[in-house]
Amino acid sequence: EAAIRRVLRIQDLLSNDNAANSTTPLAELYHVNAEQSKLLLGTRKADTAQAYNKLGIFWAKHERRSRALKALRQAALMYAEMDEKANAGRVYGNIGRINLDHENFKGAVKYSKRAFDKLKRAIGAHHQEAVIFRRQLCHGLLAWSEN
Numbered sequence: 126e127a128a129i130r131r132v133l134r135i136q137d138l139l140s141n142d143n144a145a146n147s148t149t150p151l152a153e154l155y156h157v158n159a160e161q162s163k164l165l166l167g168t169r170k171a172d173t174a175q176a177y178n179k180l181g182i183f184w185a186k187h188e189r190r191s192r193a194l195k196a197l198r199q200a201a202l203m204y205a206e207m208d209e210k211a212n213a214g215r216v217y218g219n220i221g222r223i224n225l226d227h228e229n230f231k232g233a234v235k236y237s238k239r240a241f242d243k244l245k246r247a248i249g250a251h252h253q254e255a256v257i258f259r260r261q262l263c264h265g266l267l268a269w270s271e272n
Contacts, residue, residue, distance in 0.1 A: 174203035178216055185223050193223055211254075214243030218258045225261060230269035237262035 181197030184190075197220045204213035218240035224232035237258050244255040
């Protein structure tokens with residue numbers, strides 16, 4: 126019970142908008158939230174996937190590329206297992222953007238294409254989010270061809 130209360134408290138802290146201004150302690154909360162909610166709240170897989178996604182975004186903002194990619198891949202995997210194509214697509218897009226920013230053009234193309242394909246199936250190819258990832262895919266292809 127104490128562990129469950131701790132997870133719920135952490136989830137409450139994470140939902141607080143002011144928490145976004147914090148640094149490493151927030152990342153630790155995301156990590157604990159993702160791991161403990163996976164173990165203790167198995168029926169809330171979507172919450173766990175969201176925690177991994179937020180953790181990945183946090184690490185990306187703080188230049189921790191490998192940690193960001195690891196957390197985002199876990200989120201994408203969980204969303205794919207739940208057949209949440211749109212959310213999986215958004216996470217793949219985040220992975221593609223990180224790869225593009227770090228000039229890993231092969232990875233950028235791979236994940237931007239996955240993002241576009243997932244979003245195209247989930248919400249349509251002409252939806253604004255799908256268009257963003259299609260452009261990201263084009264930028265990755267162009268940069269890759271130039272190198």
